Amino acid sequence: MAEANQLFREFKIQSVSEFFRRNAAMLGYTGKVRSLTTLVHEAVTNSLDACEEAGIPPYVRVEIEELGDEHYKVVVEDNGPGIPEKYITHVFGKMLAGTKAHRNIQSRGQQGIGISGAVMFAQITSGKATRVITSTGGDEIIEAWVKIDVDKNEGKIVKKEKHPNLKGWRGTRIELEVKNVKYMRSKQGVYWYLKLTAIANPHAHIELIEPDGKLIVFPRSSDYIPEPPVEMKPHPKGVMTDDVYRLAKKTRKNTVRRFLIGEFSRISDKKVDELIEYIAALRLIKTVKDKKLQEQYYQRLMEGDVKSVLRAFKGYTKVVKQVAKLMEKPPEKLTWHEAEEIVEAFKYMKFLAPPTHGLRPIGEENIEKGLKGILKPEFVTAVTRPPKVYSGGIPFQVEVGIAYGGEIPAGFDLYRYANRVPLLFDAGSCVTTQAARSIDWKRYKIDDLDRAPLVLMINVVSVHVPYTGTGKQSIASVDEIYNEIRLAIMDAARRLQTYLSGKHRRLAQVKRRKTFEKYVPEIARALSILTGEPEEKIREYFIRFIESRFTAVEAEDVPVEEVAENA
Amino acid sequence: MPKVKIHREKPKEKFSYDPKKVLKMLDEHARRILEDIKQGKNPHFDIPTRGLSNVYFDEKSRLIRMGDKLSRRYFLNVAHARKFMQTLLIMAYVKRLVSEGKHASLREAYYANKHTIPGTRENTFEDQSESDPIIEDLERMFGVLREEMHITADRRGYIYGDIVIRDGEDEFNASKLGSGGWAVPGTVEHIQFPEINVDYALVVETAAMADRLIEEKYPKKENALIIATQGQASRGVRRLIHRLHYEEGLPIIVFTDGDPYGWYIYSTIKQGSINLAYLSDKLATPEAKFVGMTMDDIKRYGLENVTEKLKGIPPNKKGGPTGDYKRILEEMNYPWFQNKEWQRQLQLALKWGVRIEQQALANKSLEFVAKEYLPEKINNGDLLP
Numbered sequence: 001m002a003e004a005n006q007l008f009r010e011f012k013i014q015s016v017s018e019f020f021r022r023n024a025a026m027l028g029y030t031g032k033v034r035s036l037t038t039l040v041h042e043a044v045t046n047s048l049d050a051c052e053e054a055g056i057p058p059y060v061r062v063e064i065e066e067l068g069d070e071h072y073k074v075v076v077e078d079n080g081p082g083i084p085e086k087y088i089t090h091v092f093g094k095m096l097a098g099t100k101a102h103r104n105i106q107s108r109g110q111q112g113i114g115i116s117g118a119v120m121f122a123q124i125t126s127g128k129a130t131r132v133i134t135s136t137g138g139d140e141i142i143e144a145w146v147k148i149d150v151d152k153n154e155g156k157i158v159k160k161e162k163h164p165n166l167k168g169w170r171g172t173r174i175e176l177e178v179k180n181v182k183y184m185r186s187k188q189g190v191y192w193y194l195k196l197t198a199i200a201n202p203h204a205h206i207e208l209i210e211p212d213g214k215l216i217v218f219p220r221s222s223d224y225i226p227e228p229p230v231e232m233k234p235h236p237k238g239v240m241t242d243d244v245y246r247l248a249k250k251t252r253k254n255t256v257r258r259f260l261i262g263e264f265s266r267i268s269d270k271k272v273d274e275l276i277e278y279i280a281a282l283r284l285i286k287t288v289k290d291k292k293l294q295e296q297y298y299q300r301l302m303e304g305d306v307k308s309v310l311r312a313f314k315g316y317t318k319v320v321k322q323v324a325k326l327m328e329k330p331p332e333k334l335t336w337h338e339a340e341e342i343v344e345a346f347k348y349m350k351f352l353a354p355p356t357h358g359l360r361p362i363g364e365e366n367i368e369k370g371l372k373g374i375l376k377p378e379f380v381t382a383v384t385r386p387p388k389v390y391s392g393g394i395p396f397q398v399e400v401g402i403a404y405g406g407e408i409p410a411g412f413d414l415y416r417y418a419n420r421v422p423l424l425f426d427a428g429s430c431v432t433t434q435a436a437r438s439i440d441w442k443r444y445k446i447d448d449l450d451r452a453p454l455v456l457m458i459n460v461v462s463v464h465v466p467y468t469g470t471g472k473q474s475i476a477s478v479d480e481i482y483n484e485i486r487l488a489i490m491d492a493a494r495r496l497q498t499y500l501s502g503k504h505r506r507l508a509q510v511k512r513r514k515t516f517e518k519y520v521p522e523i524a525r526a527l528s529i530l531t532g533e534p535e536e537k538i539r540e541y542f543i544r545f546i547e548s549r550f551t552a553v554e555a556e557d558v559p560v561e562e563v564a565e566n567a
Numbered sequence: 568m569p570k571v572k573i574h575r576e577k578p579k580e581k582f583s584y585d586p587k588k589v590l591k592m593l594d595e596h597a598r599r600i601l602e603d604i605k606q607g608k609n610p611h612f613d614i615p616t617r618g619l620s621n622v623y624f625d626e627k628s629r630l631i632r633m634g635d636k637l638s639r640r641y642f643l644n645v646a647h648a649r650k651f652m653q654t655l656l657i658m659a660y661v662k663r664l665v666s667e668g669k670h671a672s673l674r675e676a677y678y679a680n681k682h683t684i685p686g687t688r689e690n691t692f693e694d695q696s697e698s699d700p701i702i703e704d705l706e707r708m709f710g711v712l713r714e715e716m717h718i719t720a721d722r723r724g725y726i727y728g729d730i731v732i733r734d735g736e737d738e739f740n741a742s743k744l745g746s747g748g749w750a751v752p753g754t755v756e757h758i759q760f761p762e763i764n765v766d767y768a769l770v771v772e773t774a775a776m777a778d779r780l781i782e783e784k785y786p787k788k789e790n791a792l793i794i795a796t797q798g799q800a801s802r803g804v805r806r807l808i809h810r811l812h813y814e815e816g817l818p819i820i821v822f823t824d825g826d827p828y829g830w831y832i833y834s835t836i837k838q839g840s841i842n843l844a845y846l847s848d849k850l851a852t853p854e855a856k857f858v859g860m861t862m863d864d865i866k867r868y869g870l871e872n873v874t875e876k877l878k879g880i881p882p883n884k885k886g887g888p889t890g891d892y893k894r895i896l897e898e899m900n901y902p903w904f905q906n907k908e909w910q911r912q913l914q915l916a917l918k919w920g921v922r923i924e925q926q927a928l929a930n931k932s933l934e935f936v937a938k939e940y941l942p943e944k945i946n947n948g949d950l951l952p
Binding site for chain 1 (some may be wrong): 601643649656663
C-alpha cells in the first residue's frame, strides 16, 4: 500500500470520502434501481478479480433479501482467495486504495473506489456497518463489521469475531444493508446485470437469489480462467503533461533520460537523442517572428525533417547541448514547463505502436461459449479484432459476438461491455449503439432488425476506455473505435448471413420435397386406375425418384430444376 | 321475284365417335408416365399452349387453328406438381366414365374429384376453375372433344324443324315437339339424323326471334330448320351445326343482331374461337353465311327510327375508342372479316354509331321478318360471306 500512501500525499485526506459522500452519483449511485445494481456490481467485480488473480474458477452467489420498503440486504459470496485480516479495513474502508489504482492496467473496477463506495452507500442509507466474513483457507474464519470514518477516510472495524474454520472454507462473503433502493427485473436491474456478466465471463459460475426466493443460476460454460491483466507502461503518444510530471516525481530512476526509457513504452536511448533534437528544434522555431515561416518549420518537423530544421538556425548546437543537459538531471527536478516540452515533442515524433500484451479480450471461443451457455441460441459467432490504437497511443481492442434464434425472443438486443463489464445505462449516447445501428442489416439477411431474434454483444477492451461521463456507462464516439466496432460487426454478420442463407435453402428444400411427397398417394391411385399396376408399387417408384433427386441436390447444393410451364 | 332455292349439298365427312380412341390415349399417356418414373426420369405431360400466342388463322381452311407450341408439365417442379397430380386424377376419372358408358357434367367432374389430400389441409381441387382447365388441357393433348370423354357442358339452345333425331333409343321429329322444339344437349356425339326434310338451317341468336319464326310457321313454309343459340353458341350447338353441315350437307345461314356481339357470335360459329382453337376442326363451319342484321338493312327497310346508339366512346373522341366502338375496330382486323362487304358494314356502324336488334323488324309488323325480310334476302342470295 505504499503506492497509495504516497499518492495520498497529493490529496487532503479528509475530503476524499467526504467528497464522494456528497457526490454518490459520480460513483453510479443514482436512482433506486441503478444504485442497487451498482452496489452488486462493485461486490461481484471484486469477487471476479480476486478469483482470477488467484487462478480460481469463480463461484459467485448474490442474494437480495427484502427487509422492508426499499430496504434490502445484499449478500455477495465468492470462493476467492479471501482477505487477510489486516487488509480488511483497507479494502473496504479506504477510498482510492487498492491493488490496481493508478497503474496503467486494464481493469474492471473503478480505481479502488468501488467496494468502499458500496460500504459507504450502505452506511449512509441504512446506518449499518457492512458485515464481512472471510477466510484465506487457514484455521479461522474472520467475521468483521466494517464502517467508514468519513472524516479520516479510514475503515473502522466496529466488531470482530473469529470462528474456527472446520471445513476449510476459503472465500469472502459480504453483507450490506441498504435503503432507498429497489429490486426490479428490468434491463437495468441486478438480474440483467448478472446475466450480462455471466455471458462475458463464461469461466464464472454466478447465482442469484431474488427477494422472492427464486434461485437463478448462470452456470459456468468454460474452464479457461483468463490471465490477469499485466501492467503496461504508457505510450508517449498517449500521455499528457501531468502524467509525465507526476511520474517523474514518483520514479526511482536517477536521470530524466533513464526515467523516460524506463517508465514509458517504445522509448529507447536513440529515441531520447531524437527527442533532444526535437525539443531543441521546437525551442528555436518559437523564436521565429514570421508566422508563415514558423508554420513551414512546424510542417517540416511534422514530416520528420528535424535535422534540416535545426541547421536552419545559427548556433543550434548550443541549444541542443542545453536540452541534452536537461536529460541528465534528476527526474524529480523536472519542471512543469519541461514536461510540457517533452509532451509537445512527442506529438511530432514517430514511435512504434504501443504494446498490446496488457489487453485481455474475452476471446472468440469464450464469447461463443458465454452466449451459448446463457442464451441458448441456434447460431453463435464471435470476432475478436486485432488490437488497434486511438489518440495515437492508447491501445484498444474490439470484440463482437452474435447470437441468433433458439431461445432468444424476437427483437434486437445489444449487450454492451467495457473490459467485460456490462454497461446498462446511457445506451443511446454509446458508440457501440451508433455503430450497431449504422450497419445495413438487410445485407446480412436480417430483413427487420427490430423483430429479429438477435443479440449483438460488443466488448471494448482498453487500458483507458473513453467514457462519456462520470457514470462510465457509455463509450465516447472515437473514430478509431467506431470503425473497429463496425468492422467487427460486419465480420460476424457475414458469418450469420452464411448461416441464414444455408438455413433458408435447407428449409426451402424440405418444403419443396414435402410438396412433391404429398401428391404421391393421389398420383399413385390415379395411375393405378389408368394402368392397372398396383398402387403401392407406383407409390414406391415416385418416392424413390424424389429421394434420389433430393440427395443428388443436397450433394451439389443447387436448387432442383425449375422450368416454368410455358417455358 | 325469282325464287332461288337453296339445296342441300353432299355430305363431306362421316360421323366418327369411337370411345376406344379415348381409352387408348389415356392408356398411352399413363404408361409413358409410369415408364419415366421407373427409369428415374422426371415424368411430364406435353400440353399445347393455350391463349392467343398459340393460335393462328388458317387461310386455306378458313379456320382458327392452334399452333404447335407446347408447354411441359413436370411432376418434379414446385410450380407444376399440383397440376400434374390433377391431370392424372381427371384422366383416371375419364377412364371410368368412358368404360362405364356414363356421362358427367363439368361440375360433376369437379365434385367427383374434389377431396382433401390425406395428411394435409389441401384439396385436390379447390374450385371448378381448377378442374375445367385440366379438362381443356386433356382435349388439346389428346385431340378429342370433352364430349368424347363423356364430360358435358350445360345444355343451351334448341332446334325446331322437320328433322328426325335418334337419341339413344328415342326417335322423334323436331317439328312435332310443340313450339319449344328440341333442346340441344351438352353432347351431341351420339345423336343421329335418320331423316332430314329441310333445305337449310337458320341459326338465330335470340330465343325471342326463334319463337317468333316458329309462330309464323316459317320452318314449314320455307323448309328450314331453326336453331336458336340463345346468345353465344354453346359447344353442343356449334358441334350440331358443324355436323349438320358436314355430315348432312345442310347450308348454314346465321341470323343475329346487327351489333358487334351478334357479329362475333357469327364469327365463332364460322371460324371457331381462340379458346377452343384446337377444336375448330370439329366445331367451326367456315361455309356458314350471314343473313342479318346488317347496317344496309336500316336504309333498305327504313328502320332508322328503331336503331340504338352504340355504347362507349367513338375513336375520334377523347378517351376512345371504348365499348362497342373498340369491339368493332377489333373485328375489322379479323382476317375472316377482310372482305369488302364486311368492312363496309363495320365502317357504316362506326360512321353512324348505331346498332340494330333482330326484334327491331317487329316495327314493320310481327309477320314482317318471316314473310318478307328473311325469304327475300335468303332467296335472293343477299347474304354476307
